[in-house]
Amino acid sequence: MADDSYRTREYSGGCQCGAVRFHVTALKGNPHLCHCRMCQKAVGNLFAALIGVEAGNLTWTRGTPATFRSSGHVDRGFCGRCGTPLYYRNLEGTGYGVTIGAFDDPGQLPILFEMGLEGRHPSLAPLTQAQQLGTTVEADGAEAVEDIARSNNQHPDHDTSDWTPHMSSVRGAGTASTPSTPRFATGRRPPGSSSRWRTRSR
Ligand SMILES: [Zn+2]
Numbered sequence: 001m002a003d004d005s006y007r008t009r010e011y012s013g014g015c016q017c018g019a020v021r022f023h024v025t026a027l028k029g030n031p032h033l034c035h036c037r038m039c040q041k042a043v044g045n046l047f048a049a050l051i052g053v054e055a056g057n058l059t060w061t062r063g064t065p066a067t068f069r070s071s072g073h074v075d076r077g078f079c080g081r082c083g084t085p086l087y088y089r090n091l092e093g094t095g096y097g098v099t100i101g102a103f104d105d106p107g108q109l110p111i112l113f114e115m116g117l118e119g120r121h122p123s124l125a126p127l128t129q130a131q132q133l134g135t136t137v138e139a140d141g142a143e144a145v146e147d148i149a150r151s152n153n154q155h156p157d158h159d160t161s162d163w164t165p166h167m168s169s170v171r172g173a174g175t176a177s178t179p180s181t182p183r184f185a186t187g188r189r190p191p192g193s194s195s196r197w198r199t200r201s202r
Contacts, residue, residue, distance in 0.1 A: 004029055006109055013103035014062065015079035015086060021062035022086070024098070028052030031100060031109050033127070034088075036116030036136045041154055042068075042076045043085040043099065046121045050088055050097035051109060058096055066172030072151025073144075080173040115139045 007027045014021035031051040039048035065087065066080030077087040077096070088097035100106045114126060115133040126132055133139045153166040 006031075009108070011103050011105075011108070012061070013098070015082050015084035015102065017079060017082035017084070019063045019081040020060065020065055020079045020084075020086060022098070022102075023059045023061050024053045024057055026054070026057040027109075028054070028095070030113060031111055032113035032115060032133075033111055033130070034116040035114065035118075035120040035124075037119045037157070038070055038074075038148070038152075038154055039088070039116060040119055042070060042088070046124060047116070047119075048085070048088065048097075049100040049106075049111065051100055052095055053098050054095040058098070064172065066170070068153070068171075068173075069166070069169035070153055071148040073148055078173075 007029055010023065010025050011027075012021065012023045028051065031049075033047040033049050035047045039050075040046060042048060063079070065077035067075045067077050067089075070076050073091055075087075075089045075091060076085065077089065078085050084102060085099050086102055087099060089095075100109050100111075103109065111127055111130050113133050114120075114130045116136050116139070117132065118135040118137075120126075137145050153169045155163060155165075
């Protein structure tokens with residue numbers, strides 16, 4: 001039996017700027033990488049690393065995420081200030097797939113599964129210890145995939161001369177769910193030297 005003690009430990013995490021923080025008290029046993037094209041876009045990376053958390057086991061301890069409804073079935077949560085992707089949420093489900101990279105110590109979590117393999121970047125090899133769950137169609141079924149395609153709000157993978165983002169699908173971005181003047185850990189930001197300040201805080 002694999003060691004699943006990671007599931008019953010408590011964890012905190014949050015976005016890059018610190019406007020949104022979370023705490024979880026229990027985890028599902030599904031820490032995985034999803035390589036599907038929609039997860040790639042949602043995190044601006046080659047895959048999304050996610051772990052399931054039941055809603056009752058997740059508390060937003062500072063701020064609340066903004067959301068983008070990437071399709072009729074899925075919300076993507078992110079920090080409305082700095083943009084850090086924070087979760088995937090199936091609207092028919094009871095929980096969240098929280099981004100593992102947003103945890104304070106991602107190394108405490110294993111990666112046990114890989115899916116969405118149709119989108120895996122050709123330079124990436126399968127993780128040796130992760131079970132391969134196949135393509136999105138293989139993992140979720142063709143019907144679910146067609147359903148998502150029908151209600152997809154994601155820009156196609158080519159330039160478009162006209163495009164109206166589905167802004168009604170975006171909630172909370174740019175609005176203050178936290179005090180309008182965020183305080184930073186250093187408490188001081190050198191006037192007129194934001195670039196210097198940034199190199200210290202990245
Ligand atoms: Zn942030």
